[in-house]
Amino acid sequence: MKQKAIFYHAGCPVCVSAEQMVANAIDAGRFDVEVVHLGESKGRVAEAENAGVKSVPALVIDGQPYHINFGASIDALK
Amino acid sequence: MKQKAIFYHAGCPVCVSAEQMVANAIDAGRFDVEVVHLGESKGRVAEAENAGVKSVPALVIDGQPYHINFGASIDALK
Numbered sequence: 001m002k003q004k005a006i007f008y009h010a011g012c013p014v015c016v017s018a019e020q021m022v023a024n025a026i027d028a029g030r031f032d033v034e035v036v037h038l039g040e041s042k043g044r045v046a047e048a049e050n051a052g053v054k055s056v057p058a059l060v061i062d063g064q065p066y067h068i069n070f071g072a073s074i075d076a077l078k
Numbered sequence: 079m080k081q082k083a084i085f086y087h088a089g090c091p092v093c094v095s096a097e098q099m100v101a102n103a104i105d106a107g108r109f110d111v112e113v114v115h116l117g118e119s120k121g122r123v124a125e126a127e128n129a130g131v132k133s134v135p136a137l138v139i140d141g142q143p144y145h146i147n148f149g150a151s152i153d154a155l156k
Binding site (some may be wrong): 005016026027029030031059067069 | 137
């Protein structure tokens, strides 16, 4: 059975492209990968909180939360 | 050609097992995944710094740094 990997974010444009690289890197053969925009799917905030998500972007793998902080480069913000 | 994914850590036992779940989740068909213990491989600290790594654990995918903060649960520390 595939494990579940959920990537939560809040729509920051720099981070979306950067963080989706992490989501994309996950082996789709072993994981069902889902990307959730919590700004648009407010109904799922409680679910994320219950999984231990304290900040976004975060990746929840098999119920375990990983908070990903991408330091956006100055170049990316130009 | 496979992209390179390097997972840097510093040996914290709780984090090693937790963070390796992230490294393991990466698609080995598309990425060469390497795990580097910077405490043991001090010669690679400069390489990590050059990739933009500011803290560990961090994952560098295709040259782009992602800082992963796993909030270790109290249970994991018991």
